[in-house]
Amino acid sequence: MSLNEGVLLAGMELSKLTSSWGIYKGDVEKSDGEIVSVYLKPKLPPRFAFREFFVVFLSEFFNVSTPDPYLVYIPKDYVSGGRGEQFSERYCFAMEIKQYPDMSRNFSGEFFKSERIAEEFLRKNDVALMGIFDEVLFNQDRHHENILYDGENICLIDHENILSNKHVDKELGDNNWMWSIARNASELSFKRIERKVFELLKSQGYETFPSLAYGLLWSDLVTIYEKLEVGSKRGLKIDALTYCYRSRDILSLASRTCDSQKFNQIGFPL
Structure with a gap:
């Protein structure tokens, strides 16, 4: 990009x-x-x-x-x-500037209560990806005002409140907007989106993303860091390490489904 x-x-x-x-x-x-x-x-x-x-x-x-x-x-x-x-x-x-509205204007705040609208949204192919994205970034600020959606296209905004190193081990769990929507839609939708998440986790090789992101933070974006005058690179290092830790373990998603030997569907020990 x-x-x-x-x-x-x-x-x-x-x-x-x-x-x-x-x-x-x-x-x-x-x-x-x-x-x-x-x-x-x-x-x-x-x-x-x-x-x-x-x-x-x-x-x-x-x-x-x-x-x-x-x-x-x-x-x-x-x-x-x-x-x-x-x-x-x-x-x-x-x-x-995107020319389509956030979901609060599109659905007047009723999105999370409407099973039909939630079902339509959950059928979008990138919804499961967005759930993984927020879990890894420990984004506690995902809500209908920072999801742009025109009924077809989805775009995410507003990400300054991510990667809190104070809660590096904490799971978003049911506070993640995606899981909440899925639960409110139907049990079938919840299972379907959960299955899609694990399919993506198995196929996309997210365990390689920590090194990719670390390189992004330390090389590709260092000029931006300097121009913004962030100051000491200590904060940058903390953000990078927090991301690497969460991305490597994918804590919340990896612990949702496990077998009797305490291994989940993608083989991570719990």
């Missing part, structure tokens, strides 16, 4: 999208002169911003859809439109 770089132009304004740090909309001039509109997170702390970039690049390995990332430079003494907020000169995370 390629990274787009650019400079923020005048007129950035706070969007109506929900986020702890605020999501803004603005125009960016790319290095090739093209001007595009993007969503930006200029208030996001540097380490959290870096996690957003890491997840977007990692999603390519998982074949999970996320908006293309932008590394955007905010000029000195930049003043946003509307509220007149001032920002210092630095880089921030931004993403392309």
Whole structure:
């Protein structure tokens, strides 16, 4: 996946999208002169911003859809439109604008209660992949406002709150949005999505992903890390090791189904 770089132009304004740090909309001039509109997170702390970039690049390995990332430079003494907020000169995370809604707007919050809608969603081929993705990243913040879905296409956003090293051994378990949806749909759906997860775990070789991601963090994304001015690489190393640990063990998913010898379907001892 390629990274787009650019400079923020005048007129950035706070969007109506929900986020702890605020999501803004603005125009960016790319290095090739093209001007595009993007969503930006200029208030996001540097380490959290870096996690957003890491997840977007990692999603390519998982074949999970996320908006293309932008590394955007905010000029000195930049003043946003509307509220007149001032920002210092630095880089921030931004993403392309997808033209389909998040699930809260699409289904007015009834998605988790509707068996029919949940069944339709669970039939999508990439839903099981998304479940593995969130389990490995220990993403406790997956909900209907950060899943974009137009009835056909699925895209994931908002990943700054991942990889908490304080809970490296903790399982997402039933707090994972995917398992909750499956349970609410029907027992058959739950079993089907569980079976699909284990099929993917057996066939995709996720045990090789720790080294891939570690290389991604330490080489391919080091320039982004430096431009974001995250500071000490200690936090980066902690995030990398936390990811490697969870990816290698896939704790929650690996412990869901086991035989009498305490080995699960993919051969991991419990």
